[in-house]
Amino acid sequence: DGGITQSPKYLFRKEGQNVTLSCEQNLNHDAMYWYRQDPGQGLRLIYYSQIVNDFQKGDIAEGYSVSREKKESFPLTVTSAQKNPTAFYLCASRNRDRGNSNQPQHFGDGTRLSIL
């Protein structure tokens, strides 16, 4: 089945440690996104990529890094510079618009990151 796979489902980070969250899609979508979701807050955009080897910062990019070496993969690294990393992280992808349509983003099932 086509879809977006995020792994791991749960992740624990020690102080001073970088961790990488995986996001893979087999939908052949061009654009991919990373969001952070905190209790009582809406989804906030961390980074997005509209094409391979290109990505842009979102509203809360500080303390995070990404790469887009392959169309199907968009890993997110949470660095030690991110002082409050505990959150639910969601990856999404989107197909290219056709005609007047505005294609929706489709989401994976998230990774919950906690600090040890």
Next chain:
Amino acid sequence: EDQVTQSPEALRLQEGESSSLNCSYTVSGLRGLFWYRQDPGKGPEFLFTLYSAGEEKEKERLKATLTKKESFLHITAPKPEDSATYLCAVHVNQAGTALIFGKGTTLSVSS
């Protein structure tokens, strides 16, 4: 500044008790408004896209409508399985292809 506000934050209904969720927006250049459903511990699931004022979309017990300032998600005769958080998001001209999300409305339907 582009903003999306959803109300109420939480809504409790009895099975069969119809109601509406609101999503109001202040944006420059709306390209599309999206509704999603999110179950606990899961990613959002796409429901509807609305493009212009007056447009309506329906799916089972859900109907989404759009005006120039807000969107409503009407739930007719809800069932317990409709319990979830409903998210509204907008795509605006200046945001590339990224979405701006509201904080969501958490719906609980009891039998």
